[in-house]
Structure formats: structure tokens, C-alpha cells
Amino acid sequence: MPAHAPARAATASLRRHFVWLLLGVVLMLVGGVGLSLWFSLKAERQNRDGLLRLHAESARDGVKRRLDHYRSLVDKLARDPELEDLLRFGGSPAPQDWVQSRQPLIPDLHGLTLLTPEGxxxxxxxTLRIGPDCRAELRSRQPLRGRRLHLQRGVGGRDHLDLVSAVRGVDNELLGGVLLSMRLDALKRILEEAAHPGQTLTLLDAAGKTVVSNGEVADAAHEVRLDVGEGGWTLVGRMPGQTLTHSGKAQLIAGGATLLAVLLLLQASMLHLRRAMLRDIDATRDALTALAHGEPVQAIVPHYVEFAPTAGEINLIALQLQAQREQLEHLSLTDPLTGLPNRRAFETRFPQALGFAGRGLRIALVLLDIDYFKRINDSFGHGVGDQVLLALAQTLKALTRRADLPARLAGDEFVILLADLDTAGVALWYRRLADHFRSELAALGLDIQTGISAGQTWLRRTSRDTMNDALGRADRALYQAKASGRNQIVIDAPLDETGAG
Structure with missing residues (x-):
């Protein structure tokens, strides 16, 4: 009986876990889809209102520009030099001839005529397309002494706008005026071009009557009103309401499909509990096998809480062993005194540098030696000698680029691989090295007469070049530097004679 108790407890905990998980996912998805749809509808309404206002403002500005254009046009006609003589003396050409000569030049023209001071x-x-009703209305309201812009309601849908500009003589005497009647089609085209599909834009006069409109909206839920500034005119933009946009419907469908897919996925997961448990056991077994063979261990992520303590202990042990292996590997490749890579690390990295040289990159190998180092150890002790070595190591670290590789081979013998430098560049690098080394010695308070001797060679393109061959060439150059008085660098051969670079 006790042997079966853990199994019953495990089954019960997994069942509760999945039941609550299923319920939580359903609630979250339903809430998420609902909120997303609500925000979508709200954002869509704001966008539609903003778009309607934008188009209405565009139409209003277009109407203002068109009216200003015709005002400017009628004022320009009124300043015609011929009009003063024509209106004052009735000379040639006759008023009707003057009007007919200018009618073809004006777009959307309904009528054009000259007026007497009395209208x-x-x-x-x-002939001038000024009907009897219009003539009678002009005489009654005397437009030259009143409003310059007047909406004229015609018959048969021939509504038009009358714009008037006074003609005055040199003594500012009122001689008459120019009447320009503009068809409302021009304003209607402005509204049609500015309106978005589904929107209507209507221009109303001061009495609330329609001047022009691009259509009608049966059930307008959104409305924008803008003052046109022309005798109480108003531009009204309308747009029908929409409870659910296409994007909202798509979100609703996508949310329902997602909810159904998640429910099916959870149901399938509950039916495959046994497979998941076996997967945890297999992962634990593989981790133990890798740990026994010293291989990298993938972290075990248990599916169920019953496996968490064991998986955590195995992961911890694996991380500790891996860190110890990396530390040992680092120590095996690092010189303990200077912290520079050692000979083994240099041997590991050298084939890569040789491969770069084979592809045409200039790679310089410089062998370095501290002058009179044995004498320093004998005279001042090995402690001072170690400080000198550290001074050279710090100098190499300070002057090393990411593409370079410095290393300590043995004793006071150091080597560095320099990438993409020519002969002059290597010589300049050496001078900086020598100056920096002296500065490091001074910073350590060491008043020692010493320097750096160096021998340099180029890694060659040929595949037969080896590390020992390159070190041998550099060593011969280093020997020449010492034989020539030390504290200098000797180049093994010019760059164009080595087959490098």
C-alpha cells in the first residue's frame, strides 16, 4: 500500500496542474480577445474621426483657395486700364465686346458682365448669361455698395456665386464694376476630391441651406463642422457609424481560432503525459552519461516538479565541473607570471595566422628578448627580474590589437604576431614598444639600463612554412640585433622578397 501512495499523489498533482492551466488559458484568451477587440474599435473610431476632420479641413482650405482665386481674378479684371474710358465715355470696344474677349480665359465661368454704379x-x-431675375436682383441690392460675394439661386439647378469688384477712376470716383458669376461645379469638385469613400462633405450657407455637396449619408454617426469664414458658410463632414470593422471581425475570428487551437493542444498534452515523463528521465540519463565522460552537459529542464530537485543538483554539479575544466584549460594556456598566452597557446593559434598569411594577409612575427636580463637577475635578484618581465608583458598588452597575438615562450623570450602591418609599420610599432617599456620600468621605480632586442620575419604564403621555420628566421634576426648593439629590431627580409602579403 505505501508503495502505491506516491503514484497516486503524483497523478493528482499533475491533473490539478493541467486543469488550472486549461482554465487560466481559456480565461486569458477570452479576456485578451475581448480587450483587443474593444481597443481596436476605439482606435478605429478615433482614426475615422481624425480622418474625417482631416478631409474636411482639406476641403475647407480648397474652397477658400478657390474663392480667393476668383476674388483676385475679378479684382484684376476691375483694374484693366481700358475700363475707365469704357465706363466713363462708352468708348470702343463696347462693354459686351470687352466681356466676350475675356470669357474664354476664365474656367468654370457662369457669366461675366460690367455694371453701372447702380447695378x-x-x-x-x-448673351452675357445674366437672366432677368439676376438683373432685377442686382438692381435691388446694388452689389457695388454691399457684399462682394453673393450666392445666387437660379432655376434648373443653375446656382452660382456672384463676385463683384468696383471700378474707380483716378480720382477714386465709382465708375461701375465687374460682375463674375462662378459655377458651383468648381466647389463641388473640391469636395469630391477631398472626400474619402463613405464620407460626405456639404457646404452650407448662413441659412443652413446646401450650397454644394458630394452626396448624402443616410445614418451619419460621425460629424465635423468647420467655419469657412464666407458670410456664415459652414462645411459639414459626415460619415456613417460602424459597430465592427473588418479588422475587428478578423481579430474575433483569429481569437476564436487561437482559443480552439490552444484547447486542442492542451488536450493532446494531457494525453501524452507518459511521453513527457519518459523524456525527463531520458534527459537525466543523458546528462549523467555526459558528466561521466567529461563532455558538456545540457541543463536539464524538468517538466514536472517531482524531477526538479534531482535536475537542479545535476545541473549544479555539471556547472561546477565545467567551470573547473575551463579554469584548468585556461591555466594550461596562460603564463602564470605575466598573464600572457604561453607557448602552448601560441602553438594552438599559429596555424590560424599561417592560414591568414596563405590568403594574402600580411602577418609579421616578432621575437623579443630583454637585453642583459641574466645580469639583472644576478645583480638585483629574481624579484626585480620578474618585475621587468611584468613591465614587458604590460607593454605588450597595451600595444596589442584584437587581431594580434602576444605570448611568452620561455624566460625573457616573448613573441607576437602582428596583423596587416608593412615594414614601416612594424618599425614604428617597435619604437612605441621600446618607449612604453621604459615608461613601465620608470613607473615601477626600476632604474635599470636595459632595452628590448627584436627580430622580425614574415609568415609566408607557402604551405610549407611552419612555426619552427618562422621562429628560426626571427631568432636569426634577433641574434643580428644583439650582435649589432642590442635595443633595436632587425627585419629578416623586405616584405616583397618573402612571398608574404
């Missing part, structure tokens, strides 16, 4: 039309009103 009488000069010329044949029928």
Missing part, C-alpha cells in the same frame, strides 16, 4: 448690366444680358 445695371451693360450689354445684352441674354
Amino acid at each position: 445695371e448690366v451693360l450689354g445684352d444680358g441674354t
Whole structure:
């Protein structure tokens, strides 16, 4: 009986876990889809309102520009030099001839005529497209002494705008005026071009009557009103409401499909509990096998809480052993005194540098030796000698780029691989090295007469070049440097004679 108790407890805990997980996922998805849909509808409404206002403002500005254009046009006609003589003396050409010569030049023109100071039309009103009702209305309101812009309601849908500009003589005497009647089609085109599909833009006069409109909206849920600034005119933008946009419907469908997919996935997961448990056991076994063979161990992530303590202990042991192996590997490749890579590390990295040289990159190998180092040890002791070695190591670290590789081979013998430097560059690098080394000695308070002798060679493109061959060439150059008085660098051969670079 006790042997079966853990199994019953494990089954019960897993069942509760998945039941609560299933319930939580359902609630989260339903809430998430609902919130997403609500925010989408709210954002869509704000976007639609903003878009309607933007298009309405564009239409209003277009109407203002068109009216300003015709005002400017009628004012320009009123300043025609011929008009003073024509209106004052009735000279040639006749008023009707003057009007007919300018009608073809004006777009969207309904009518054009000259007026007397009392508002009488000069010329044949029928030819000039100024009907009897318009002539009578002009005489009654005397436009030259009142409003310059007037909406004229015609018959048969021939509504138009009258714009008037006074003609004055040199003594500012009122001689008459120019009447320009503009068809409302021009304003309607502005509204049609500015409106987005589904929007209507309507221009209303001061009495609330429609001047022009691009259509009607049966059930407008959004409305924008803008003052046009023309005798109480108003531009009204309308747009129908929409409870659920296409994007909202798509989100609703996607949310429902996602919810169904998650439910099916959870159901399938509950039916495959046995496979998941066996996977945890297999992962633990593989981790123990890798640990026994000293191989990298992948962290065990248990599916169930019953496996968490064992998996955590195995992961901890694996991390400790891996850290110990990395530390040992680092120590095996690092010189303990200077912290520079040792000969073994240099041997490991050298084939890579040789491969770069084979592909045409200039790689310089410089062998370094501290002058009179044995004498320093004998005279001042090995402690001072170690400080000198550290001074050279710090100098190499300070002057090393990421592409370079310094190393301590043995004793006071150091080597460095320099990438992408020519002969002049190597010589300049050596001078900086010598100066920095003296500065390091001074910083350590060591008043010692010593320097750095160096021999340099180029890694060659040929595959037969080896590390020993390159070190041999550099060693011969180093010997020449010492034989020539020390504290200098000797180049093994010019760059163009080595087959390098």
C-alpha cells in the first residue's frame, strides 16, 4: 500500500496542474480577445474621426483657395486700364465686346458682365448669361455698395456665386464694376476630391441651406463642422457609424481560432503525459552519461516538479565541473607570471595566422628578448627580474590589437604576431614598444639600463612554412640585433622578397 501512495499523489498533482492551466488559458484568451477587440474599435473610431476632420479641413482650405482665386481674378479684371474710358465715355470696344474677349480665359465661368454704379448690366444680358431675375436682383441690392460675394439661386439647378469688384477712376470716383458669376461645379469638385469613400462633405450657407455637396449619408454617426469664414458658410463632414470593422471581425475570428487551437493542444498534452515523463528521465540519463565522460552537459529542464530537485543538483554539479575544466584549460594556456598566452597557446593559434598569411594577409612575427636580463637577475635578484618581465608583458598588452597575438615562450623570450602591418609599420610599432617599456620600468621605480632586442620575419604564403621555420628566421634576426648593439629590431627580409602579403 505505501508503495502505491506516491503514484497516486503524483497523478493528482499533475491533473490539478493541467486543469488550472486549461482554465487560466481559456480565461486569458477570452479576456485578451475581448480587450483587443474593444481597443481596436476605439482606435478605429478615433482614426475615422481624425480622418474625417482631416478631409474636411482639406476641403475647407480648397474652397477658400478657390474663392480667393476668383476674388483676385475679378479684382484684376476691375483694374484693366481700358475700363475707365469704357465706363466713363462708352468708348470702343463696347462693354459686351470687352466681356466676350475675356470669357474664354476664365474656367468654370457662369457669366461675366460690367455694371453701372447702380447695378445695371451693360450689354445684352441674354448673351452675357445674366437672366432677368439676376438683373432685377442686382438692381435691388446694388452689389457695388454691399457684399462682394453673393450666392445666387437660379432655376434648373443653375446656382452660382456672384463676385463683384468696383471700378474707380483716378480720382477714386465709382465708375461701375465687374460682375463674375462662378459655377458651383468648381466647389463641388473640391469636395469630391477631398472626400474619402463613405464620407460626405456639404457646404452650407448662413441659412443652413446646401450650397454644394458630394452626396448624402443616410445614418451619419460621425460629424465635423468647420467655419469657412464666407458670410456664415459652414462645411459639414459626415460619415456613417460602424459597430465592427473588418479588422475587428478578423481579430474575433483569429481569437476564436487561437482559443480552439490552444484547447486542442492542451488536450493532446494531457494525453501524452507518459511521453513527457519518459523524456525527463531520458534527459537525466543523458546528462549523467555526459558528466561521466567529461563532455558538456545540457541543463536539464524538468517538466514536472517531482524531477526538479534531482535536475537542479545535476545541473549544479555539471556547472561546477565545467567551470573547473575551463579554469584548468585556461591555466594550461596562460603564463602564470605575466598573464600572457604561453607557448602552448601560441602553438594552438599559429596555424590560424599561417592560414591568414596563405590568403594574402600580411602577418609579421616578432621575437623579443630583454637585453642583459641574466645580469639583472644576478645583480638585483629574481624579484626585480620578474618585475621587468611584468613591465614587458604590460607593454605588450597595451600595444596589442584584437587581431594580434602576444605570448611568452620561455624566460625573457616573448613573441607576437602582428596583423596587416608593412615594414614601416612594424618599425614604428617597435619604437612605441621600446618607449612604453621604459615608461613601465620608470613607473615601477626600476632604474635599470636595459632595452628590448627584436627580430622580425614574415609568415609566408607557402604551405610549407611552419612555426619552427618562422621562429628560426626571427631568432636569426634577433641574434643580428644583439650582435649589432642590442635595443633595436632587425627585419629578416623586405616584405616583397618573402612571398608574404
